[in-house]
Amino acid sequence: MRNVNELLYINVTADQLHAEICYNEENLVELIEQKFTKEDINHLLQENDIIFGIKQKEIDKLLKRFSFTDLPITIAEGKDKIDGNDGKIEPQFDTSIEVDRSEGWDFREVMRIPSVNEGEKLAKLIPPTKGENGMSVFGKEITAKPGRPLRIKAGKNVTFNEQDQCFYSTASGQVNFGTTAINVFPVYEVFEDISMKTGNIDFVGSVIIRGDVPTGFTVKAAGDVKIFGLVEAASIVAEGSIFISEGLAGLKSGTVQAGENVHIGYINQGIVRAQNSIHVDNSILHSECTATNDIICKKGNIIGGKLSAGGMIKAKDIGNRMNTTTELAFGVDMKVHEKKSELEFEKEKLTDNLQKLDLLRQRLSKQHQNSKTRITLLKLRHSYTKTKEQLTRITDQLYHLNDNLGNVETACLYAKGTVYSNVIVSFGKYKRVIDRNFDHVRIRIMNNEINIGSY
Numbered sequence: 001m002r003n004v005n006e007l008l009y010i011n012v013t014a015d016q017l018h019a020e021i022c023y024n025e026e027n028l029v030e031l032i033e034q035k036f037t038k039e040d041i042n043h044l045l046q047e048n049d050i051i052f053g054i055k056q057k058e059i060d061k062l063l064k065r066f067s068f069t070d071l072p073i074t075i076a077e078g079k080d081k082i083d084g085n086d087g088k089i090e091p092q093f094d095t096s097i098e099v100d101r102s103e104g105w106d107f108r109e110v111m112r113i114p115s116v117n118e119g120e121k122l123a124k125l126i127p128p129t130k131g132e133n134g135m136s137v138f139g140k141e142i143t144a145k146p147g148r149p150l151r152i153k154a155g156k157n158v159t160f161n162e163q164d165q166c167f168y169s170t171a172s173g174q175v176n177f178g179t180t181a182i183n184v185f186p187v188y189e190v191f192e193d194i195s196m197k198t199g200n201i202d203f204v205g206s207v208i209i210r211g212d213v214p215t216g217f218t219v220k221a222a223g224d225v226k227i228f229g230l231v232e233a234a235s236i237v238a239e240g241s242i243f244i245s246e247g248l249a250g251l252k253s254g255t256v257q258a259g260e261n262v263h264i265g266y267i268n269q270g271i272v273r274a275q276n277s278i279h280v281d282n283s284i285l286h287s288e289c290t291a292t293n294d295i296i297c298k299k300g301n302i303i304g305g306k307l308s309a310g311g312m313i314k315a316k317d318i319g320n321r322m323n324t325t326t327e328l329a330f331g332v333d334m335k336v337h338e339k340k341s342e343l344e345f346e347k348e349k350l351t352d353n354l355q356k357l358d359l360l361r362q363r364l365s366k367q368h369q370n371s372k373t374r375i376t377l378l379k380l381r382h383s384y385t386k387t388k389e390q391l392t393r394i395t396d397q398l399y400h401l402n403d404n405l406g407n408v409e410t411a412c413l414y415a416k417g418t419v420y421s422n423v424i425v426s427f428g429k430y431k432r433v434i435d436r437n438f439d440h441v442r443i444r445i446m447n448n449e450i451n452i453g454s455y
Contacts (some may be wrong), residue, residue: 008046010048011050011072016136019050019076021062034293036063040350052138053077053323076137084147089182092110092121092166097243097263107400115174115187119182122158122167122175122182135422139380174206176223176240178259179400185240193229208239215251224260230271231256241276248272250287256306262291284315301417302326313413319420319434329426330411343398350391357384361450398411413443424449 010446011020019042041059045051053076062073095114109309116122128147136142149211155178157171169175170406185205190198193211206223215233219225224240231244233251239259248254251272256262262274268281277293283300290308297315307313308329319326363379367373408427413419419441423434432450439453 008044008071010044010050010075012048012050012137015078015142016138016142016167017078017079017080017134019048019137020072022072030202031274038063041075049139050076050137052135053079053136078137078142079135081134081144082132082140083145084129086147087128087150088126089123089150089152089167090126091123091177095175115172116169118169122169122170122184123177125152125160125165127165140221151179151180155183157184158182174208174223178240178358180396183223186223194234207238212246215254222441242274247282248287266449270328272335273330302328309411311411315415315417315419317417318413318415319418319423321423323420325422325424326420327424327426328413330413331408331426331428343394347391347394347398350387350394354384355386356393357387378405408445411444413441414437415441415443416455419443420454 006024008021008023012021019043031078035340038059041063045054045160054137058073058075062070062075076091077397080420082105093114093116097114112113114292115264117339130151131144132145133144134142154167155176156160157166157169157173158181159170160166165249166184167182169184171184171186173186176185187206187208188203189208189210190203191199191210192198194201194213195208198219200220202218202220203222204223207219207225208440209219209225211225211227212229212233213219213227213231213236218235219227219237221238221240223238224242225236226243227236227237228245231248231250231254233249233254236242236244236252236256236270239262239321242256242258242262242264244256244262244264247264247266247268248270249268252269254269255273257273261276262272262277262278262295264280265271267273267280267287269285272278272287272289274293276291276293278289278291279296280295280297281299282297284295284297284302284305285305286304289295289307292310294314295309296312296314301320302313302316303317303320304324305325306329308326308331308343310331313328313330318328320403322397357380360382361377364377364380366372406431411427413425417439419434419438421434425432425434427441427445430445430448430450438452442453442455444451445452
């Protein structure tokens with residue numbers, strides 16, 4: 001009669017959360033004739049150091065009527081860790097951009113910009129959670145990853161109340177939820193097309209233009225920009241979000257650049273960049289679009305041009321029957337990588353300067369103090385403080401850049417209609433040229449290769 005270890009063995013999954021009893025196929029004849037006892041199974045568990053989550057009922061059932069056809073069978077289950085949730089903010093006012101389209105609705109009012117009154121509660125800061133540790137079948141603790149606190153502060157016209165952990169407005173205006181701060185901006189409004197009468201606009205708050213922005217003009221805002229008309233080969237730049245009711249007819253040079261989201265009717269031969277997401281009502285045609293998160297065409301197609309997104313790209317059709325080259329890239333925009341490298345180099349320089357200033361300050365402090373030495377020490381302290389402030393600012397920028405790094409493993413392309421031939425799809429270092437038409441598909445990375453599946 002063979003030893004139990006020669007007939008059975010235990011397989012433990014890579015995450016150490018499941019242990020199975022399996023059999024050795026070469027000893028199948030002996031296995032059929034063998035009868036196992038509880039001591040045999042316990043010995044097998046001890047030999048393999050399985051001590052946690054043992055499923056005694058499964059073992060008893062196996063021993064009662066043993067058959068190799070019942071194997072493999074799970075005889076121990078660990079407890080998986082539960083990672084903590086990151087800190088977040090919960091808006092405390094109406095953030096909807098939808099307008100009331102009931103009786104009396106003005107068809108020109110296509111979008112609502114969220115706004116608040118002085119003293120109104122804006123958002124509540126929710127702290128991160130620690131998470132819950134798990135346990136492997138070997139009885140070893142699996143440490144949970146604690147959530148990260150949300151680094152966001154009260155910006156312009158906003159105050160933070162430590163007692164109730166809420167942000168409040170100190171002025172009436174439009175609210176901007178930025179990546180580092182919550183701001184309330186006053187609004188600058190133009191009731192006509194941008195022209196030589198108005199000139200270029202560079203405003204510290206939000207801008208509303210109830211007309212078109214023709215070729216050659218520039219509109220810049222520290223808050224949001226809302227344009228009720230058409231944007232031609234102009235430049236629209238906002239630290240917040242950009243809303244364009246009609247669309248962008250860019251003539252290959254018109255640019256729209258937002259620190260948050262872009263909401264637009266259509267994009268034709270334009271350049272659009274968003275630090276968050278791009279939402280298009282209709283189509284994107286022969287354009288260059290980059291979004292840290294998603295690019296979504298609600299009802300239209302993507303034909304020609306180059307699109308880059310960190311998360312999801314979604315449209316009806318991708319490409320067309322003419323097999324127009326259409327490039328879609330998932331991951332981080334190269335400009336983000338370049339900015340990150342520049343900041344890391346600058347941080348290294350500032351850290352080195354800070355150390356040198358501190359060393360020099362310590363040496364001078366030990367010397368005999370005269371008027372010249374005291375003046376030099378004051379200058380050194382001032383330089384040290386300024387350098388430290390610069391270092392803190394760059395460290396914060398790097399923190400938020402790292403948060404924005406794309407993950408191709410979670411990126412995905414959705415096509416409700418057809419992905420046509422000659423569409424080029426890239427996920428980081430992986431690239432695939434579509435060589436035939438695919439209908440209703442989802443394209444993503446699976447097992448280190450680009451997979452085309454049903455939508």
